[in-house]
Amino acid sequence: MDMVRIYKLFPTYLNCLEYLEKIRWNNEPICPYCEAKKSSKMKNEKGYNILRYHCNKCNATYSVLVNTIFQDTKLDLQKWFLALYLIFRANKKLSSRQLAYHLKVNHKTAWFVQMKITYAKQQNDTDLLNSIIKGVNNG
Numbered sequence: 362m363d364m365v366r367i368y369k370l371f372p373t374y375l376n377c378l379e380y381l382e383k384i385r386w387n388n389e390p391i392c393p394y395c396e397a398k399k400s401s402k403m404k405n406e407k408g409y410n411i412l413r414y415h416c417n418k419c420n421a422t423y424s425v426l427v428n429t430i431f432q433d434t435k436l437d438l439q440k441w442f443l444a445l446y447l448i449f450r451a452n453k454k455l456s457s458r459q460l461a462y463h464l465k466v467n468h469k470t471a472w473f474v475q476m477k478i479t480y481a482k483q484q485n486d487t488d489l490l491n492s493i494i495k496g497v498n499n500g
Contacts, residue, residue: 367439367446367497368439370496371439374437377438377442378424378425380493380496381489381493384493385425385429385492390425392423393423394421394423397416397419399417401414401415403415412424412425430477430490436466436470436474440464440466440474442493443463444460444464444474444478445478445493445497446494446497447460448475448478449490449491449494450494455475460474478490
């Protein structure tokens with residue numbers, strides 16, 4: 362597995378978001394704030410490449426990234442997917458320096474990604490993460 366395969370399976374940020382919607386919501390958005398299923402898809406704002414929804418019950422706006430380790434990230438989702446794959450499939454603990462090398466990011470960014478993934482694993486919040494890895498393997 363390498364970055365080339367991830368980028369072939371998920372060539373754009375929007376492809377990653379669509380995949381996350383499929384595995385997290387089964388393509389039926391659910392408001393993360395009030396859990397309502399009645400939402401309206403918002404138009405993409407100029408310059409932003411993200412699918413957002415407006416909840417018709419609580420008036421909140423949200424995306425599939427809310428309440429996940431990907432929320433407020435500036436790192437490409439493709440790199441997050443690669444990091445997940447590398448960390449979950451490593452025989453031994455992967456150092457943040459090794460992760461930085463594979464992701465082509467600096468050490469601090471790799472450490473931050475690794476800590477968020479490790480924390481999610483410790484909280485047993487791995488259903489979404491495992492689904493991503495399964496999709497990468499089967500893609």
